[in-house]
Each structure stands twice: as C-alpha cells, then as structure tokens.
Amino acid sequence: MKSINKLRLGFGFIFLIVAVFAANALFYIHEISKSAKAILSNNYETLSFTGEMRKIIDQNSVPWNADTKNVFNRFLTFQEHNITEKGEREATAKLRVAFRQLTKPDLTGDGIGTITEMRNQLRQIESLNMTAILRKDAIAQKSAANAIVLLSLIGGCLFMLLISFSMNFFKHNMEK
Numbered sequence: 466m467k468s469i470n471k472l473r474l475g476f477g478f479i480f481l482i483v484a485v486f487a488a489n490a491l492f493y494i495h496e497i498s499k500s501a502k503a504i505l506s507n508n509y510e511t512l513s514f515t516g517e518m519r520k521i522i523d524q525n526s527v528p529w530n531a532d533t534k535n536v537f538n539r540f541l542t543f544q545e546h547n548i549t550e551k552g553e554r555e556a557t558a559k560l561r562v563a564f565r566q567l568t569k570p571d572l573t574g575d576g577i578g579t580i581t582e583m584r585n586q587l588r589q590i591e592s593l594n595m596t597a598i599l600r601k602d603a604i605a606q607k608s609a610a611n612a613i614v615l616l617s618l619i620g621g622c623l624f625m626l627l628i629s630f631s632m633n634f635f636k637h638n639m640e641k
Contacts, residue, residue: 482626485619489615507547508550510547511544515587521540522537522580528576545561551593557590560586560590567583
C-alpha cells in the first residue's frame with residue numbers, strides 16, 4: 466500500500482475517533498441540559514404561581530373584590546395544570562377548597578382561618594417544589610459527574626489508540 470493511501474487511512478481513522486468522542490460528548494451534554502431544563506421549568510413555574518397567590522393574599526383584605534378573585538383564580542388554575550410532585554395535587558385541591566370558602570358571598574367573620582389555611586397550602590406546595598428542585602439538582606450533578614468520568618475514560622482510551630496508531634504508522638514508514 467502506498468504511503469499516501471496509508472496517510473489517508475490514518476487521517477480517516479483519526480477523524481472517526483474524534484467523531485465518536487464528539488458524539489459521546491454531545492449526547493451527555495444534551496442529557497444534562499434536559500435534566501437542568503426539567504428542574505427549572507415546572508417547579509419554577511409553580512413557585513412563581515404560589516408567589517403571586519401569596520402576594521394577592523398579603524396585599525388584599527377580605528372580602529376580595531371581583532378583580533382580586535379573578536386574578537387569584539387564574540394563578541390557581543395555572544397551578545392546577547402544573548402539578549408535578551407527589552402530594553402537590555392534594556395541597557392544590559385543599560387550596561381550591563379554601564379559596565371557594567373565602568369567595569362565598571355568605572362568608573362568616575373576617576376569613577382569617579381560611580386565609581391561614583390558604584397560606585399553609587401555599588407553603589406546602591412551595592416546600593414540595595423546593596425539595597423537588599434540590600432532589601433533581603442532585604441527580605443532575607451526579608449525571609454530570611458520571612458524564613465527566615465516562616468522557617474522560619473514552620478520551621483516554623481514544624488517546625491511547627491514537628498514540629498506538631501513530632507509533633505503528635511512523636515505525637512502519639521508517640522501516641521502508
């Protein structure tokens with residue numbers, strides 16, 4: 466085989482090794498990115514919704530006017546469609562029940578007990594989501610650490626293959 470053909474074959478082999486390494490790196494980066502996106506999307510939205518509902522409770526006295534009820538109901542509906550964690554459905558349902566009690570036309574008293582229940586359920590929902598964020602972040606960190614180890618091993622093996630290939634290539638060409 467001519468030297469030029471050996472050189473082409475050698476560069477083709479090097480290109481293949483770099484492509485395999487790049488594909489592995491892209492795969493793991495994509496997986497880590499997906500994990501991070503999952504952490505931020507649904508849980509962050511829930512924390513945003515609960516924060517807005519808490520703000521409404523803090524800034525308005527009972528009885529609420531129609532606009533306040535509508536805004537709170539909108540955020541509560543968003544939350545009902547964004548349930549991702551175990552126990553969140555129950556806390557959201559209890560929040561809905563308390564909201565219905567607070568918005569009844571025949572509300573007795575100042576609604577302090579109902580407001581307290583609403584705050585408790587909002588705290589429960591926030592706590593579930595904060596715990597989930599921490600749990601998912603730990604999983605993403607572990608995944609990133611595993612990816613670094615695996616990519617290091619693959620890179621090391623590929624480097625050894627390239628060194629071996631180069632040494633054999635130059636040794637064979639030097640003998641001629």
